Amino acid sequence: MSTKLKQQHNNMPDAYSIVTHLQELYGEQSQSARYEISKAIFRAKMSPRGSDGDYVLKMIAWMDKLKELDVPMHQYLQINAILQSLSDSFRSFISNFYMNNIECSLTELMYMLIITQGNMETGTVMAVSSSSKTKKGKGKKKATQATKGINKKKGKTIAKGKCFHYGKDGY
Template sequence: MSQELQRQHNKMPNAYSIIARLQELYGERSRSARYEISKSIFRAKMSAGGSVGDHVLKMISWMDKLNELDAPMHQYLQIDAILQSLPDSYGGFISNFYMNKIECTPAELMNMLITA
């Protein structure tokens, strides 16, 4: 926290009051950040021939940022978003994934995709 913000909040009774005040001041930025991150996730498309590991890591990092902004995505939605962002060449993998009702985390999915 900058010295100016510390000075402004110095007389507040507890940390909760400080957090509430900061949310009032800067909450709109969080909303904008959530929008931009979710837009990146839902519009993501891996380029054909690109590194699937790098692509999925980027998507996982965006999902982690949403979680930090108190807007977590359900794990099933995370998996769906990652699979939908893959090029058509992964169609067989995606069909097999859903036909076999595979349950996994995004990190485990990344390892499966790298292996495939």
């Protein structure tokens, strides 16, 4: 505490009155700080050529500042705020993220976005998936033996094996 503040608070009877006086003096600053930080989070928009890692770290830093000011954001809201602020080039990533019901931390999301941006720059397509935290459905079954013999390159069907109905080769 500075010497001026110490002199102002020397005459106060207890610590509670000192704390309440300090909150009155500096409370408006924290309220305006909360407003400015939350405004920055919800109005943020990533530039199309920006770096994912730096951008997500900046968003996480803002969210940590809100937490320090006693305004913690729920993890789902944090992830939604980050995904909502990404550039349009991440549209397929966002759709894939929600379709697979991925649950991750902010750092895991940051690494997924960095990998996705790297793949977009090289032209590689990557599907987002999670091993244990997504809902898994039943996949398509493998081709049966009757459809294995179809030659799709020539446009003709060449059957291999016996016909199920007549029991003869060549159908």
